[in-house]
Amino acid sequence: MVATHSTMLPLGTQAPDFRLPNTDGGMVSSADFKNAPALLVVFMCNHCPYVKHLREGLAKLARDYLPRAVAIVGINSNDAALYPDDSPARMAEELKSAGYLFPYLYDETQEVAKAYHAACTPDFFLFDKDQRLVYRGQFDESRPGNNMPVTGKDLRAALDGVLTGKPVSSKQKSSLGCNIKWKAGNEPDYF
Numbered sequence: 001m002v003a004t005h006s007t008m009l010p011l012g013t014q015a016p017d018f019r020l021p022n023t024d025g026g027m028v029s030s031a032d033f034k035n036a037p038a039l040l041v042v043f044m045c046n047h048c049p050y051v052k053h054l055r056e057g058l059a060k061l062a063r064d065y066l067p068r069a070v071a072i073v074g075i076n077s078n079d080a081a082l083y084p085d086d087s088p089a090r091m092a093e094e095l096k097s098a099g100y101l102f103p104y105l106y107d108e109t110q111e112v113a114k115a116y117h118a119a120c121t122p123d124f125f126l127f128d129k130d131q132r133l134v135y136r137g138q139f140d141e142s143r144p145g146n147n148m149p150v151t152g153k154d155l156r157a158a159l160d161g162v163l164t165g166k167p168v169s170s171k172q173k174s175s176l177g178c179n180i181k182w183k184a185g186n187e188p189d190y191f
Contacts, residue, residue: 004120004179007190008136011170015039015131016115020075020105023092028103030131033071038162039131040065040072040155043113043123043180044104046094047085049144050177051121057139057150058122059099065159072102077113078121078181080106086181113180114188120177126158126168134162137172 019029033039042058044051051058062072078086088106095104107113116125126135135158142148154173161168182188 003176006123006136006175007117007119008172008174009117009125009133011133011136013133015041015125015127015133016112018075018105018107018112018115020107020112021088022103022105023088023095024103028073028105033073034131036069036071037129038065038070038159039127040070040159041116041125041127042072042074043077043116043118043121043125044074045076045078045083045086045121045178045181046090047083048121048178053144054122054139054142054150054152055098057142057152059101061152061156061159062101064156066101068163070159070163074100074102074104075107075112075118076104077107077110077118079110079183080108081183083181110180110183110186114190117188117190118180119191120175120179122177123175123180124155126155126162128162134158134168135172136175138175141173143176 080087140153142150
C-alpha cells in the first residue's frame, strides 16, 4: 500500500466542470449542482484500504448532509482494466453495499481527476455555493491501523462552516490514501 498525499489545490479555485456516467447508467454533470449551497467531490474507489477504512463514516456523512441540500458525488478515476475491482459494474455493487446515497461516477479518461489535481483515494474537494474551493484535505485523523475513530471531524467542520456562512479555516491537512491508478502514459504532470 503506497501512501500518497493530496496535492492541495489552491483555495478559491473554481470547480472544474465534469459530465460523467453514473452507476445507474445516467449522466451526472457539475452543472446539476449549480444551486447547491455546497458541492463535495470525493475521488474514491472500491479497493483502496484507506477508502474502505472510512466507508461507513462517508456513508453517514452523506446521510447527515444530503438532507441539508449539500451535493455530494464520488468519482472513481482508476484504470479499471488493471484494477477490475474498480470497474463500473463493481462500483454499482459498492454503492449499494456501502449504502452511499450519492452518485458514484466513472472517470474513464481520467481527465476529471487531472482537472481537479486529484492524487489519491480518498481525495476530498469542498466547494461553496459559487463553486469555489473552500476545503481540500483529510476526512479526519483516522487511518488504517492507527486506532483513531472515524468521525469525519475535519470535513464536517468545513461543511458546517460553508452551510452557516462562517469562514472555513485555511489550516487544512492533506488527505492521505492510495495513489490514483493512472493508465500507462496518462500520468499527470502536477506531481
